Amino acid sequence: MMNTADIDASIRNREAQVEELRRQLELAEAELKGMKTIRAAIGRSAHPHQPSRAAAVIEKVRQAGYSGGRQPGAISxxxxxxxxxxxxxxxxxxxxxxxxxxxxxxxxxxxxxxxxxxxxxxxxxxxxxxxxxxxxxxxxxxxxxxxxxxxxxxxxxxxxxxxxxxxxxxxxxxxxxxxxx
Structure with a gap:
C-alpha cells in the first residue's frame, strides 16, 4: 500500500514531467513559427522545381563570397x-x-x-x-x-x-x- 509520502513524490515527479513537456512544446512552437516566417520571406515559387527570387539572390550572394560589413581597412x-x-x-x-x-x-x-x-x-x-x-x-x-x-x-x-x-x-x-x- 502506498503512503502519502510516496503519492506526493509521484505527484511531484509527474508535475516535473508535465513542465518539461510544456517547455518542449513551447520550443517546438517557436521553431515552427520561425520556419513559417522564413518560408513566407522566401516566397512561393510559381514552379516547384524553380527557385524563388529570394532564394536565387541568397544563392548568388553565397557564391560571390559576400560576408557583409565594411571592406577591410575601412574606418568609420x-x-x-x-x-x-x-x-x-x-x-x-x-x-x-x-x-x-x-x-x-x-x-x-x-x-x-x-x-x-x-x-x-x-x-x-x-x-x-x-x-x-x-x-x-x-x-x-x-x-x-x-x-x-x-x-x-x-x-x-x-x-x-x-x-x-x-x-x-x-x-x-x-x-x-x-x-x-
Missing part, C-alpha cells in the same frame, strides 16, 4: 576624425595611446587605454597607423592613410555636435575589436 567617420586630429596635431611625430584616448573622447567615443591599444594594433594591420619601432605605446598615422582618407589636405571638420556639449555617443568597450570600424 569618428575614427577618421580621430586620425585626422592625430595627423594634424602631431605632424611627422608619434602620439601616445593616452593622447589617442583623449582625441577619441573629444570625438564622442569612450575608449579605455587597453581598447585604444587593441584598436591601434588592428588599424596597424591595415597600414592606417604604424607603431614606433623603439617606443612601444607610440604611434603615428601613415602617409598612405592620410592620402586615402584625405587628411593630408586639411583637417576633417566635425559635422556632428561637439563631444563637450553632448558627451560621448559611442562606446567601443563591448564591440568588435577587429579594426573594421
Amino acid at each position: 567617420r569618428p575614427w577618421r576624425m580621430i586620425y585626422s586630429d592625430m595627423y594634424h596635431g602631431f605632424p611627422n611625430a608619434w602620439f601616445s595611446e593616452q593622447q589617442l584616448t583623449i582625441s577619441a573622447f573629444n570625438n564622442g567615443i569612450k575608449l579605455r587605454p587597453k581598447e585604444a591599444k587593441d584598436r591601434l594594433s588592428a588599424h596597424a594591420m591595415h597600414r592606417i597607423v604604424e607603431q614606433a619601432p623603439d617606443s612601444p605605446g607610440y604611434w603615428r598615422v601613415t602617409e598612405e592613410a592620410a592620402r586615402k582618407f584625405g587628411f593630408d589636405k586639411e583637417p576633417l571638420k566635425n559635422e556632428a555636435p561637439s563631444a563637450e556639449a553632448s558627451g560621448p555617443q559611442e562606446s567601443l568597450g563591448t564591440g568588435d575589436q577587429t579594426g573594421a570600424d
Whole structure:
C-alpha cells in the first residue's frame, strides 16, 4: 500500500514531467513559427522545381563570397576624425595611446587605454597607423592613410555636435575589436 509520502513524490515527479513537456512544446512552437516566417520571406515559387527570387539572390550572394560589413581597412567617420586630429596635431611625430584616448573622447567615443591599444594594433594591420619601432605605446598615422582618407589636405571638420556639449555617443568597450570600424 502506498503512503502519502510516496503519492506526493509521484505527484511531484509527474508535475516535473508535465513542465518539461510544456517547455518542449513551447520550443517546438517557436521553431515552427520561425520556419513559417522564413518560408513566407522566401516566397512561393510559381514552379516547384524553380527557385524563388529570394532564394536565387541568397544563392548568388553565397557564391560571390559576400560576408557583409565594411571592406577591410575601412574606418568609420569618428575614427577618421580621430586620425585626422592625430595627423594634424602631431605632424611627422608619434602620439601616445593616452593622447589617442583623449582625441577619441573629444570625438564622442569612450575608449579605455587597453581598447585604444587593441584598436591601434588592428588599424596597424591595415597600414592606417604604424607603431614606433623603439617606443612601444607610440604611434603615428601613415602617409598612405592620410592620402586615402584625405587628411593630408586639411583637417576633417566635425559635422556632428561637439563631444563637450553632448558627451560621448559611442562606446567601443563591448564591440568588435577587429579594426573594421
